[in-house]
Amino acid sequence: MKLVAVTSCPTGIAHTYMAAEALEQAAKAAGHEILVETQGAAGSEPLPAGRIADAEAVVFAADVEVRDKERFAGKPVVTADVKRGINNAAGLIEEAVAAAKSRPDTVKSVAPGPAPGTKVDPGAGFGTRLRQWLMTGVSYMIPFVAAGGILTALSFIIGGAKVGAVVGGGTFEGVHYPGVTDMSQLLHTAGVAGVMFELGSLAFKMMVPILAGFIAFAMADRPGIAPGVVGGLAAVAINAGFLGGLVAGLLAGTVTAALKKLKVPRGVAGVMPVVVIPLISVFAVGFLMLVVVGQPIAAAQTGMTHWLNGLSGTNAWMLGGLLGLMMGFDMGGPVNKVAYSFGLAALASGNLTIMAAVMAAGMTPPLGLALATVLRRKLFTRAEQQAGQAAWLLGLSFITEGAIPFAAGDPLRVIPSLMAGSAVTGSLSVTLGATSRAPHGGIWVIGLIGHPLGYLVAIVAGSLVTTLCVIVAKHVGAARTNAVSPSETAADARPVTA
Template identity: 55%
Template sequence: MSGMITADLVDLDLAAETKEAAARSLAERMVALGRVTDLDGFLADVAAREAQMPTGLDGGIGIPHCRSAHVSEPTLAFGRSARGVDFGAPDGPADLIFLIAAPAGADDAHLTILSALARRLMDADFTAALRTATDATATASLISGEEPQTGAEADAAATAPPTAPEAGAGAEAGTEAGTDAGVDAGVGDGTDATASGDPAGDPTGDSSGGGHVFRIVAVTSCPTGIAHTYMAAESLEQAGQVAGVEVVVEPQGSAGFNRLDPAVIAAADGVIFAHDVPVREKERFAGKPTVDVGVKAGINRAAELIAEVRGKAERGEITGAAAGTGHASPVDNAGEPGEGYGNKLRTWLMSGVSYMVPFVAAGGLLIALGFAIGGYTIDKAPSVAEHFIWTEHTSWAALLFQIGGLAFSFLVPVLAGYIAYGMADRPGLVPGFVGGSIALTINAGFLGGLAAGLIAGGTVMAIQRLKVPAPLRGIMPVVVIPLVSSAIVGFLMFLVVGKPIASLQKALTDWLSGLSGANAIILGVVLGLMMCFDLGGPLNKVAYAFAVGGLANPNEGSLKVMAAVMAAGMVPPLAMALATTVRGKLFTRTERENGKAAWVLGASFITEGAIPFAAADPLRVIPSAMVGGAVTGALSMAFECTLRAPHGGIFVIPLIGNPVLYLVAIAAGTAVSTGLVILLKGARKTGRPEQGAAAGAAGDGGAAAEAKVPVAA
């Protein structure tokens, strides 16, 4: 690790008062050494990672980190703040701040060594030494795991040839820190069985020599897999030693993961999942009492989690996460405090929509190609299994249309199945798909699929919370849960809630069919605002799913809705691309590069192409995008444009009703958004002359010059 941090990357008197300023101050040191190639681009990546989850930890530690294309080599900078900087930790500001910069393609060895640092941060002696250090060179040596050196010693060492490979240095670092981090760094294995008091790594041994030792296996993971993953692992192992519990952890980090020995898992009495990304190969842990929380809970509440899983084992409880198989459900961190049911509901629904979208793209575009080649009467063609002429284009068109129709017929079952999956993991799939198919059978459509998914997921979650005798635990996820939950969901969908939902679906379809005039324009405005509010997020997906649901049984109104939604979704990236072309001085060099890609993304109806701009300046970009999207949605509805394809952007223009006016609507919204974002960014630049120097330091000399223009009194 010695090459990752030097004295030049240590600031023992960090003066920054905000986390953004702290990250910038430390990142500037990386830029000065050539470790970071684009300051603003790198800081945008740091901010995006920070937006996923605060990086402050209990004990006065802040550890902002990211993997970025603007990092040339793995680098670590350290700052010590006398005032403290708020990184969102529950116990207050951080005085020890580590900025970890990993290249987008960082090799496994470097990431493993960085994970060793994350583990060492859980050592009180290590953090105490950092708080009392007075020399930058000695501090860098301490962090890298070397013996502290004076400045003269460091100079001498710099001229001496290396005596050991870097991995060996990582192993030595871990030994000196008194943790098993060095084992992880030296051999790249984050699952050392000896860390929990079993010298031989024997899953059936008894380290106490007395009665049964309670054994726990755990998995930790975080979005970047660099820091929190390994800190949670270390915290759980330390808490296990204090409680007299054997804890073996499988950190699933960016450098991959080493699977726990199946014998260790089989011998375990309980499971802890501390994760913010899906647990890989989760089926290995099926049939055991399980606690499923976010990764920060693994760091801050390790002792509580161990006590909780012991209590579940004593009561014979099997939670949904343990009973399931396959990858982790996207949500349901039931043990994480502060998680509201509204947030969970949103994530459950988005789980279903995200799995549905590929079926939408494949099926919808095949249908569109069928119409394009064979005309709008192709839906009346006989089955190609019975009638297909190789030399006739109409037969090929019918083939495409019928394949697309079959793919499209999966929309509602997939939606329902993966909503249930998001709630209850894989056991929710069977009742979810069954409920979604029933929704199609009784003409309950898209709304019926939503209801079926929620009912199926809730039913499975309720069954999973029942106390089950140990002999039955193995067959619960394979036999009992699918059987009972499918019967319950089928009963409710056929006889209780299905028919009212079908009536509501019919009323909605009739309303869309009759849309005209002011009502259609208002709906276009609302849909445009939704598409541009979070740029591919939950609200965007709700509007898109609403439009796609109407294509299952298309009519004039639903085709207008689909056209308005796609047109509005194209506006944000196109507007940002145009703005960077017209007034490039208002944007950083990285944003100007992103603007070139945004032309293609916007033309292809990929709204997410505007996310880099919104992340860097949300208060100006998002409102501008929303206004333009509303204009486009309203004009598309007013022009009575229609669209049969659920995707494709300008590449499906031949399938659009009133295509010229459709392009006019998109151009108008793009122009409005472009004008607004230029106006708002220009006002910021001229109104804040003190930002000129900072902008110049970021490598945007033109923007800096413009920023120095004073505002007239």
């Protein structure tokens, strides 16, 4: 059969491409043709219209919205999260084939239907849809955070710690700086470091509005963007922060989706999407954020910020350990993203310790497993051995997804081992006082890490704990076969890589 598929994950870095390769291998093994469109961070090359027309079934392996779903209208569709696309690609291919056989009249070209009003599967449960809405917002937010955070950090390296006072005004080490009021004079007054600081600050300030705007987009399509962004800006204005952005996005999506369902006279219908819906939704969401729900959220955000900034001693290492457990639990999944988002919120409030602990804890799962494949090679399949080679680079680059090929094959032994190592790293990172001005980058942004020696010690210690735990765990219970079975083909043994 001829099949097509689309894969997409919140970050668009690893899961997207790993699922694509897994689907390609599974389809080939089953004797089918498949062409996969990867909607990743680098953009995507759309499937040819002719190939879609000839497709007998469609597979969506995605945790966020599949762009331009209307292209596949009328085709049998199998929908799953991206992890299932990695872990059980063969099962998805079987479901797609079964769906095509049950609807033989849809295998040829069909006229595209209307664009869907929501960016998630409307048949999914509320919990699934809520997760997809939030992950969509996070996926669009991450480029702003990464660029803004790293630019800001680089500005401090180049211009020193005073660059913030030079650009924004204030007193630093007894010297008062008036700040730059005319941005056309920014380069002359503050130099390249000042320009980087200002651009980084602008990008970083967009974190909450973009998060809110694209949560609303996932819920109500394009009409949700304007009220979502405005609601996010309102959250920033009243210091409601990251939590305020989440609430603003959900409010905007709910209000806009409700307005879209209103039955209006034909004469009014033409101006609904360009005048009425934006006007009412922007006012309603803005009013609710500024007057009703925003202030309690701002108070909670301020309380959380004070708590984070005041953490010390036992509480600090316990928090680092908890975040480490979350980072190692599902390797880029929803729990991992909650911990990462918590680190971003802390970074935005000026707490650099939490971001360092989160990033370090996310690096240890691939590194620990890579080391384990070197020390006890025979405990792993040929595919895992090859995946271990790629895991070195993935781990150093803070791509926790490099551990997925191992966890997929042996979750009960591997996942607890990953959590143990990441918890140790998170706790040590906080205890040793490591800080990070960068929200991503792994070892390659070591110049932006405060107390880099403690940071590296935490990563090495956690990686060793992961290695030891996974080796011991694989000796417990039923012994794994050390050799590849005779029936395993070269294609079966190839690793799923990013």
